Amino acid sequence: MSMASEMHVILRLPDRMLFQGRATSVTAVAPNGAFGIWPNHVDFVTALVPSVLTLRLVDGAEEIFGLDEGLLVKKGHTVSVAALRGVHGDDLDSLQATVEASFVQMDEDERQARSALSRLEADMVRRFAELQRPLK
Structure with missing residues (x-):
């Protein structure tokens, strides 16, 4: 895998896409605690607990999302999150x-x-x- 300065992030809910874009870091909370991911982080999969997920975008802006339980998959330079419920916040x-x-x-x-x-x-x-009753 090549070294990268950003990663593609996808946040999906059962009925819609909540976010799709480029980020330089992701912070989230798993059952065993909070963690951060950067573009060259090792690939892994973890469950997410109801919490706040934060993205640092490539332009330096920060996006925050309130998520219910879900699953995060980091593979290569892509982070995919599937959550039952979620909202974007300012x-x-x-x-x-x-x-x-x-x-x-x-x-x-x-x-x-x-x-x-x-x-x-x-x-x-x-x-x-x-239907099971006998006809008379």
């Missing part, structure tokens, strides 16, 4: 408010979806039971 104060509002809404949406699925499953079981 600063840590606004990120906390954004995470709370977004994740609470997502939790409510998931609760409603699980409730609807339970009703569908109960209806399906009831219909199968009706």
Whole structure:
């Protein structure tokens, strides 16, 4: 692998791409603690815990993201992150408010979806039971 001064970073959620671009460093939190990645860091895979992921972009700007649990893969000069939920923030104060509002809404949406699925499953079981009754 050649020496590089930047890496390609991709942050994916189940329904959309949260970020894609070039960065000089990534900081994140794994189950065993916080860590940093630079372009020539050894390749590895780690789980991510709900935390803040920070990117230092090639222009010197910093991007912060609030992520739920996920997976980070560093291979070559590419860092790929897949997370269940995530939001972009302008600063840590606004990120906390954004995470709370977004994740609470997502939790409510998931609760409603699980409730609807339970009703569908109960209806399906009831219909199968009706099919098994002998005809008179």
